[in-house]
Amino acid sequence: MPTHLANETELVEAARGGDAEAFTTLVNQYDRNIYRLALNITGNPEDAEDVLQETFLKAYANLSKFQGNSRFYTWIVRIGVNEALMKLRKRKSDRTVSLDERVETGEDEYMPREVVDWGENPEQRYARRELNDILSAALNELEPGFRIVVYLRDVENLSTEETAEMLDLSVPAVKSRLLRGRLKLRERLNQHFRRAPGGPEGGKLKRWMNQLFKRG
Amino acid sequence: MNCGDVIKQLNSYLDGELDETLRWELLAHLEQCTDCRVVVDTTRKTIELYCNSEPLPLPTDVRQRLNEALTRKLMGPAS
Numbered sequence: 561m562p563t564h565l566a567n568e569t570e571l572v573e574a575a576r577g578g579d580a581e582a583f584t585t586l587v588n589q590y591d592r593n594i595y596r597l598a599l600n601i602t603g604n605p606e607d608a609e610d611v612l613q614e615t616f617l618k619a620y621a622n623l624s625k626f627q628g629n630s631r632f633y634t635w636i637v638r639i640g641v642n643e644a645l646m647k648l649r650k651r652k653s654d655r656t657v658s659l660d661e662r663v664e665t666g667e668d669e670y671m672p673r674e675v676v677d678w679g680e681n682p683e684q685r686y687a688r689r690e691l692n693d694i695l696s697a698a699l700n701e702l703e704p705g706f707r708i709v710v711y712l713r714d715v716e717n718l719s720t721e722e723t724a725e726m727l728d729l730s731v732p733a734v735k736s737r738l739l740r741g742r743l744k745l746r747e748r749l750n751q752h753f754r755r756a757p758g759g760p761e762g763g764k765l766k767r768w769m770n771q772l773f774k775r776g
Numbered sequence: 777m778n779c780g781d782v783i784k785q786l787n788s789y790l791d792g793e794l795d796e797t798l799r800w801e802l803l804a805h806l807e808q809c810t811d812c813r814v815v816v817d818t819t820r821k822t823i824e825l826y827c828n829s830e831p832l833p834l835p836t837d838v839r840q841r842l843n844e845a846l847t848r849k850l851m852g853p854a855s
Contacts, residue, residue: 562831580850584843591842596831609838613845620849675811678818682825695829714826739787746815746822753818 562593564633572632576623583623587616590633594640600711601644602651603700611647615640637716641726648704679755686752698748706741713738777801782812790820 565571565585574582591612598611618639619626626635682691699707712723713734724734777785777798782805788794789802806813834842 580847583850584846587842587846588839591839592831592834595834595838609841612838613842616842616846617849620846675814677814678821682821688830689832691825692829692832695825699826710826714823715829717827735787739783742787742819742822743783745826746819749822749825750818753821 562590562633564631565589568632569628572623572626572628575620576626583620586632590636591616593633594636597637597640597711597716598644598647600699600715601641601704601708602647603704603707604651607644607647607651611640611644614643618643637718638726641712645727676750676754678750678753682749682753694749694752698745701748702741702744706737706744709734709737710741710745714742777805779805779809779812782806782809782816786816786819789816790823 568586571582571586575586594615595608595612598608598615599605602608602611615636619636622639626632682694686694699711702710708727709723709729712718712726713720718726720731720734720738723729724731727734729737782789782802785794785798785802789799794802806816
C-alpha cells in the first residue's frame, strides 16, 4: 500500500469543492499504483493507460459518493479494478483471456519440479529495478485467473472476501487460485533466486502436490 | 500431518489464519521435512517480495496524457 498524504482528508474535501489542483495532487500520489494495477489485470500497456485515465475521471465524477470511512486509495483501487475488469472482458472476444473460464492448466505448469533454497535475500542480490522486472515478469506469465487474485491479495493486500467480491468469485475459488498462484510464482522465481542448481525434488512431496492439483 | 496436508494448509499458515492445533502439527512436520520447509520458506519469501514491491514511476508520456485528460475534464464545462 502506498503512503498516503498527511493532508489527504483536506485534499479530498477541497477536490469535492471543485479544487482541481487538490485533485491533481491526489492523482499524482497514486497514479503509479493504479497504472501497475491496470497493467497487471489487463496485461497490456495500452489498455492499462485507458484504465488509468478512466479510473481517475470516474473518481472525479463520483467524488461526492466517497464516504470517507475508507481510505481514498482503497476507494480508487475499487474503481480501478472494475474499470480494468471491464476492459479485460471486452477483450475476451479477441484474446484467449478470461477471468471466468476454468483456470485449470497442464499439471506440469504448477507442480513444483524442484525444491531449492533461495540462499541470501533476493533484495540484496538484485538492484531494485532488476528485482521489479523479475517480479513483474513472473506475475505476467500467470494466467489472468491466477494473476489477478495474487495481485489483489499480495500486492494490494485486499482480504480474501474483498477479492472474492470484486472478482465475483466464491471465497473457496479465491483461496484455491491464491494457493496455486503463489506456488506457481514461487516456482518461477526459483530460477532467479535459487542458491545453487538443484536436483529433482523429493518424490513424496511431488506425489502429494500432484494429487492436490488433480482434485483441483 | 503429511506433506500434502502442509501444502493444503500453506496459505492459512502463511496468512496467520491456521488454528493453534493445526499450526503445531504443521510446525512438527516442518521440523522433520526439509522439502516442506523449503517450500514454506520460499513461498513466504515470494509473498513478502510482492507485498513490499514498489511500483515504478509512471512513464513520462503516460503521466502527461493522464494530466491532459484530467485537465480537459476538470477545466471543461460542468457535466
